[in-house]
Amino acid sequence: MQRCDHCDMPISGTEDTAVSGVAGRTHYCCYGCRMRAETLGDDEEATRSDEQQTLLVRLFAGVLMAGFVMVFSLAISSGYGFGALQRLEHEVGTAHWVLLLAAVPALLLLGPPLLRSAWDDLRGGGLTLNVLFTLGTTSAVVVSGVSYARGTGPIYLETAVMLLALYTLGRYLTARAKDTTTHVLRRLLEVPDTTYVRLGPDAGEVVPDDLRVDDRIRVPAGDVIPVDGTVVEGRSYVDESSLTGESQPVVKEAGDTVYAGTTAQDGALTIDATAVAEDRRLARVAQMMHRALEQPPRLARLTDRILRWLIPGVVGLALVAFAGWWGAVGFSKALYVALSVVLITCPCALGIAIPLSLTVALERAGRKGVLVRSGRTLLDLARATAVTFDKTGTLSTLTAPSVRVLRPETVPVEEAPAPADDAVLRRAAAVEQGTNHALATAVVEAAADRDLSLPAVADVTTHPGAGVVGRVQVDGRMRRVGVGNERLLDALGVTGPPRLHEAFADEADAGRTPLYVVDETAVVGLLSIEERVAPHAEAVVGAVRERSEAVSVLTGDRPAAARRLEDRLGVRAEAGLAPDEKVDRLAALRDAHGPVVMVGDGINDAAALAEADVGIALSSGASVSMEAADVTLYNPDLRLVPWLQHLGRRTHRVIQQNLWWTFGYNAIGLGLAVAGLLHPIAAVVIMTLSSILVTGNAFRLRRIASPEALP
Numbered sequence: 001m002q003r004c005d006h007c008d009m010p011i012s013g014t015e016d017t018a019v020s021g022v023a024g025r026t027h028y029c030c031y032g033c034r035m036r037a038e039t040l041g042d043d044e045e046a047t048r049s050d051e052q053q054t055l056l057v058r059l060f061a062g063v064l065m066a067g068f069v070m071v072f073s074l075a076i077s078s079g080y081g082f083g084a085l086q087r088l089e090h091e092v093g094t095a096h097w098v099l100l101l102a103a104v105p106a107l108l109l110l111g112p113p114l115l116r117s118a119w120d121d122l123r124g125g126g127l128t129l130n131v132l133f134t135l136g137t138t139s140a141v142v143v144s145g146v147s148y149a150r151g152t153g154p155i156y157l158e159t160a161v162m163l164l165a166l167y168t169l170g171r172y173l174t175a176r177a178k179d180t181t182t183h184v185l186r187r188l189l190e191v192p193d194t195t196y197v198r199l200g201p202d203a204g205e206v207v208p209d210d211l212r213v214d215d216r217i218r219v220p221a222g223d224v225i226p227v228d229g230t231v232v233e234g235r236s237y238v239d240e241s242s243l244t245g246e247s248q249p250v251v252k253e254a255g256d257t258v259y260a261g262t263t264a265q266d267g268a269l270t271i272d273a274t275a276v277a278e279d280r281r282l283a284r285v286a287q288m289m290h291r292a293l294e295q296p297p298r299l300a301r302l303t304d305r306i307l308r309w310l311i312p313g314v315v316g317l318a319l320v321a322f323a324g325w326w327g328a329v330g331f332s333k334a335l336y337v338a339l340s341v342v343l344i345t346c347p348c349a350l351g352i353a354i355p356l357s358l359t360v361a362l363e364r365a366g367r368k369g370v371l372v373r374s375g376r377t378l379l380d381l382a383r384a385t386a387v388t389f390d391k392t393g394t395l396s397t398l399t400a401p402s403v404r405v406l407r408p409e410t411v412p413v414e415e416a417p418a419p420a421d422d423a424v425l426r427r428a429a430a431v432e433q434g435t436n437h438a439l440a441t442a443v444v445e446a447a448a449d450r451d452l453s454l455p456a457v458a459d460v461t462t463h464p465g466a467g468v469v470g471r472v473q474v475d476g477r478m479r480r481v482g483v484g485n486e487r488l489l490d491a492l493g494v495t496g497p498p499r500l501h502e503a504f505a506d507e508a509d510a511g512r513t514p515l516y517v518v519d520e521t522a523v524v525g526l527l528s529i530e531e532r533v534a535p536h537a538e539a540v541v542g543a544v545r546e547r548s549e550a551v552s553v554l555t556g557d558r559p560a561a562a563r564r565l566e567d568r569l570g571v572r573a574e575a576g577l578a579p580d581e582k583v584d585r586l587a588a589l590r591d592a593h594g595p596v597v598m599v600g601d602g603i604n605d606a607a608a609l610a611e612a613d614v615g616i617a618l619s620s621g622a623s624v625s626m627e628a629a630d631v632t633l634y635n636p637d638l639r640l641v642p643w644l645q646h647l648g649r650r651t652h653r654v655i656q657q658n659l660w661w662t663f664g665y666n667a668i669g670l671g672l673a674v675a676g677l678l679h680p681i682a683a684v685v686i687m688t689l690s691s692i693l694v695t696g697n698a699f700r701l702r703r704i705a706s707p708e709a710l711p
Helices: 031-040 050-080 094-123 129-150 157-188 281-294 296-329 331-344 348-367 375-383 421-432 438-449 486-492 498-509 537-546 560-570 581-593 603-611 623-628 639-675 680-703
Strands: 196-200 204-208 216-219 227-240 250-253 269-275 371-373 387-389 403-406 456-465 467-474 477-484 511-519 522-529 549-555 573-575 597-599 614-618 630-632
Touching: 031 486, 050 094, 050 157, 094 129, 094 157, 129 157, 129 331, 129 522, 157 581, 227 581, 269 603, 296 331, 296 639, 331 639, 331 680, 348 371, 348 375, 371 375, 375 549, 375 614, 387 581, 403 421, 403 438, 403 467, 403 486, 403 498, 421 438, 421 456, 421 467, 421 477, 421 511, 438 522, 456 486, 456 603, 456 614, 467 486, 467 511, 477 486, 486 511, 498 511, 498 522, 498 560, 537 549, 537 560, 549 581, 549 614, 581 597, 581 603, 597 603, 603 614, 603 623, 614 623
Parallel strands: 387 549, 387 597, 549 573, 597 614, 614 630
Antiparallel strands: 196 204, 196 216, 216 269, 227 250, 227 269, 371 630, 403 522, 456 467, 467 477, 477 511, 511 522
């Protein structure tokens, strides 16, 4: 989809709706963006050229001249009595010639850019808003010119200049509003173009674009981190609000991961780069933001189709009204009515009602660390009536390592003593270290707490809903090690000792999560992991239940763990579900309640996240789940889930209000215009105020309460 070269918003509809720039090299979504780009430049912080200064002076001088023309016209009318505004035929006197001298500079200042844009659109074969306004303005000027030549007739110079002034000013204000929002988005997702000290392998000062993977760089206190990487030296509070929305900085020290776009606040850090350029999380966020704006919702596609037919329809209706009134009353009244029809039905507000609302909402979500894949997702959230959660890593968490190791007395297959606790944990952690699931993280952290060094591992394979298998170096040779539940034993064809089976059942009955550890063909141990309810989980589930018809938990964990969560959160939980079974449950929920939201984090949730109408993934989970989801929470606060529901519904409500207002005022105004009761100037004022009202209504989305403030 083509994007505006000024505000970066997508150009909706066909490419013919784009406003061309100089020599066709640039394209803008509206005349306002072109005007701002030409008067202010695309980089507001750059020094303006003499040409840009001239254009800016021309813009505001034209608006001031138009105001003078309107006041002078009213003064003339007052001399005849204000009823002259409705009397279309009158003699052209000295005052009208003075009015012409005042109107010509305003027309020359404001008219050429609009005329040029309309001509470009016509050459492209499209009837656009520029063509519509040029038609109205040109008609008013031509008829006024004929009246001056005849010495009598209707004078519409004040209508023409006020049309240009109000249209120009309205488009300028709307473009400024769009630019403000998208400028915030760009600022959230940029790294300053400054130099950084590279310590190795090639020492020297480099700009962010020249950094490579495995470069070691020094980031001074107060600087923005330019790459994703691992801290190897130093300690600092890091502000991650640009990515996560979390207002409180977090401490980063040796071994911790940092991301591009975040800021080292009070200490210098030495970082080994692990991702640069387009592979950085920041770049992926920017790409998804662009995709979010490029994928219009159903309502936007509908308005695009309406706009495609509305503008030719307006021109056709104006011609029909003109012909009817000319035959019934005469040329002057017919032109008066036709101008009013063209101006009151201008779909400016319709063109911005949806994209501006979605852009403001996406910017608001981005500030809170929420990445929404498309505007359509927000509106789907507004429609969703059923919400399901994954358990482990989503509603339950392992905030501190809580892993116990249980072992058989002997390994039956080899009739040898089982490995020691630390040996079992080392092998399990070695296999789990490449997995982002919460259980795997707990196992790895437990090994780190015991200061266990992890052996080399290769060929790690994840069995969704079952566990992980890899080849681990033990006593100089590679051995197959698996960590998982009973499904993994079945997949590997391994039978465990009865004592461990009993221990597995006991731990599961107690609400803990047991995992078998398999070495080659023998079960050598059992890991028992104690889960805790995630922060705010109870409040979040309660808030979601208030906004939804059905709330449930789908987990692959044991029934006892599910029951424990049910008792704590008061929500129905289904246990022992494989990934495909979760998909089946979502399909059943959709049949019963309509659109479904799924919140999860693990590899085994990826299929369900993709199946849901709206999939919400936690960034702390597996990358495949984030790829499958429609929304990624870079801020791990679960309160963002009900907040997103609220944002989606408010966005949907604002869009509906904008559309109802736009169609309502057009319908009423059109009736008045066709009846000959609406003055062209009044039509221009109403059209401009409508665009400003729609813009202001969209910006109300910025005032939505923070997640912390929602019940």
